Amino acid sequence: MSYPDTYYRRTMMEEKVRPVLKGAADCDTVIIGAGLAGLTTALQLARAGQVVVVLEAESVGFGASGRNGGFVSPGFATGGEEIASMAGPENARKIHLLSIEGVDFVRDTIHDLAIEGARPQPGIMSVLRHDGGSSLKAYADQVARKYNYQLDYLERDEVRSVLKSSRYYQGLRDAKAFHMHPLNYLRAIAVEIERLGGRIYENSPATATTLDGPEKIVSTADGRVKARHVVFTTGGYTGALNGRLKRAFLPIATYVMLSEEAPDLIREAIVTTDAIGDNRRAGDYYRLVDGGKRILWGGRITTRAASASALAGELRREMTGTYPQLSELKTELAWSGLMSYARHLMPQIGQMQPGVWHCTAFGGHGLNTTAIGGKIVAEGILGQSDRYTLFKPFGLVWAGGLAGLAVAQLTYWKLQAQDLWRERAA
Template structure:
């Protein structure tokens, strides 16, 4: 059997990120050898897979996870570490496309992911530098109007954790001259994303869950009475299969390949800035992202580095020089950081859906999947993991709502989805520059 193309291309060590360099101790788990049978198998040890598996283990189910590389190897261990409430698609967009009932349903769970993360950290004593506060910044008057409309919309759904900030009020949180104002979401926050994943994996194992690392799925049979997943050195037969490979599932499950597109985003970490200098930049230690289509996002690490990210590459390839790509943006926001040493720079993929709404569903009767968080996966994946666990445990009420939400293919199919999306991002970036 020929092995399908895998996006990680055989690289199974953690990327050279600040997160990997500052990760909590974690065991190297052996790969699967031979043929085994389990009750529930989860493919992927990122947030979606870990959330699903941990919820199921708490309900008493016997669950195993296979991971192609290491726990948190993909987006879950590389992202900006920001707890941002909501989906990529706005509640207004969801209401317009799918109706008021779906919008009301989504509004009821947009803060759930952050609540799950905080509950996990508290219950299992996960050391991941969790802090509160998320600020959205605006460059233009048009951006401020957009934020005001969003604030009123969320308040209309009973979500009252946010408040507008004018230019001077914003400076108390983000000491930069480039912004016109913003919004603070007190229920948002930030943390060390890889340590969160490692902590959730340890919690799962304490509940007798099993994780096989260095074990990619090379073939998946969803048509059998019991799904079968073949790996390089064995196979797993299960009663229920959950696919959580997201941007790194590759072409192993062709049914899902066309549904999402891998997109890379980049992050860099400065040298430690010291308490005083860091407090001058972000006085309240919140995390920040702007509201442009291709946005910047940044925050301080526990040891007071500036973690600055942004940019996208459609198709999931890495830029030639990440530092050169991100430095001008960071220096624009914080000119006082010009000349600072950059200790780490890395890239990673997230899965983009055409509608910017995450997808959840089934293949046949016994195979479930969730993917396509479109850059909002930290919270969305934790929520979707809980909903998947509810469905597998017997309560399909929330799962059925998302399963019925229609998904749309990328125009031009797999061949043209990258240039189409790149052209679209260029247009929206131009609108941001023009302030319209």
Template sequence: MQATSHPHSYYAASANDKRVRPALQGHVKADICIVGAGFTGMSTALHMAEKGYTVVILESNRIGFGASGRNGGQIVNSYSRDIDFIEHHYGQEVGAEMGRMAFEGGRILRRFVKEYDIQCDLKEGGIFAACNGKQFDELVAKKRLWESHGHEQLELLDEHAIQQYVGSKRYAGGLIDHSGGHFHPLNLVLGEAAALESLGGTIYENSTALRVDEGDKPVVHTEEGSVEADYVLIAGNAYLNGLLPTLESKAIPCGTQIIATAPLPNDVQRRLLPKDNCVEDGNYLLDYFRLSGDGRMIYGGGVTYGAREPEKVEALIMPKMLKTFPELKDVKVDFAWTGNFLLTLTRLPQFGRIGTNIYYAQGYSGHGITCTHLAGKVISDAIQGQAERFDIFAQLPQRSFPGGRGMRIPLTTLGAWYYNLRDKLGV
């Protein structure tokens, strides 16, 4: 089997670990078999291995090949639908429980970085930037909501104060989450993989899961081997590739686009992001940006279906970046790439079981970095008999998109058009 490569991106070019793990050959046994070597799979694997379980991960491509190794690299707390939405639609008790978990993922991520000495350019502090007065009012409400659930690391910025953090005249104010931050996502997931291997876990790359046989000891089959386990976790998210059609019908893969400039002079870095925070704006189709560890502007935004060619990504993102930072008009773009995330109809993650021993987690709807790390803890606890928190997620509705797979592209296109119009109108 020919080894696949990571998609061309700044992250792949600057990865700390470029080793290719072998593909699975023959039949092996484990306590848990995980399909997908992204953040969900890796967090679950580490939590299980730390408790002494034997772990095997099957990855169809390379570690971090999907959204985990291509995203904006920002630690953003809570969920794509915030806690007030959950309270309103699913009740105060469910909202309170999910509120207690909403800020845990970032702490898990930082624990992994610290305990396993993962070099991933982790920097502290994330900013939500308001493009207009309505969005600023929403940030005031967000601060009040998160503080009601015990999150105190927040600071409002008026239109003058935000200039100390973001060198742009575009924003009417902002909210700093001091527990937010940013990092090199591919180096994080690669570092987590190395940590798992140090604990005895095994990762097989270029090993696509083709079939899962249910039973007391489920078996996951690949082209050249199989894994028999007590438990299986399906964590392929937007890259399941037909493994479980029922799961795939519940969500839509959506593409996001990112560019990375050439390294910027130090004085330009200090003008644009004086305190080196990451930023996302308050639009429905939001822009997000930050400085990399070597001083590049990493800028992303928009939603599409599927991948785009790099030159088209640059053509789409450059106007967004120049609207925020006009002085970058002559900067060279060194990298442009896309990646899919998985959008659910409710925009809430989907956790569940197939039978009693096959688990799944997917559909973080653009809020995956913290929630995937939380998912690993919640799933590992459930497997070890403490399923209360897992069941809070599992009871949330998991509705399929209307029209099935054939309607994915037109629905995504229509949704992107609708939300772009709302952004332009400021409603």
């Protein structure tokens, strides 16, 4: 298969190789991209009885959907105040509730399809790198009041009893959130789509489209698909096929490393099965995998492709700076992936023209948001709801091209500097 060498590829449970599209195919909806957004859309359409075709340029879950941190928790990459300023307070509330629904959707799908390989593990902890307990308590109270959603507040001693680092102060624990093996989840969904009659073609990149009129045509090198609806879910790997979509996001690379197997050493630093994310605007995230035998640690972004092994050195320095007791822990593997970020830092979900849909720009939003995006696009196609219109304020605005990438990298460095200054002042 054409997957990069990642922890998820090494522990992938389903190995089916799917065919290349050859000749003509007819369907109700054709979906371009077999990541989480595309497969969720296809799953919901197939469950409703539609005939669906999914075209994937590589293999199921090849992109960011199959090589990320595996976090499933509510929220978005941008803050609630920013969302409310663009969408209005009531719609902002509905949008946040969608992110909570997305967590439930992924959890229910794992249960309903008995996806053992997803290995869901409950609990995600968000921790402060500066003393700020009062602000965390206020936030937890606000979430409970507005969304009837409980976050457990942790004092500094409670945090440090399980995360043995002087870098950490207070925290919030989300018991309903969880982390999982994303690639096994995706490939199980693909199996279910096929069981329901859907067709998935791998190594079949779309090369051209005809989108005007009631019948849409998507062509590949060796075939073409006719459909009433087309859904673009290509994320950070979007090429020149749809210029409007490509101009509307920035491809941002993020990096992940996997430690060697060293459970006894790891227990000297981390004694929780929760996934961890810190509060820095340029922060890190990590979790134990293989039953606590290894650490999967992610973070850092670049706007140009960089060596994953070189960036892993930076990640490792961050890990050992946080946990000096892990200074002897070696890195076994490192990889990267491209995420798509819109200028407004929100997902881009909607209908570009009659019968032509997009569901993308999920960088930094977590697996739950990507999944709920696919679900509400399917609802729109089926005429079941117009919930996708909640994202209308977050449209396909130009992301700035090369200048936008430069600004994004400078902004990231600025955030890193601000984080460092705040920690030193604490």
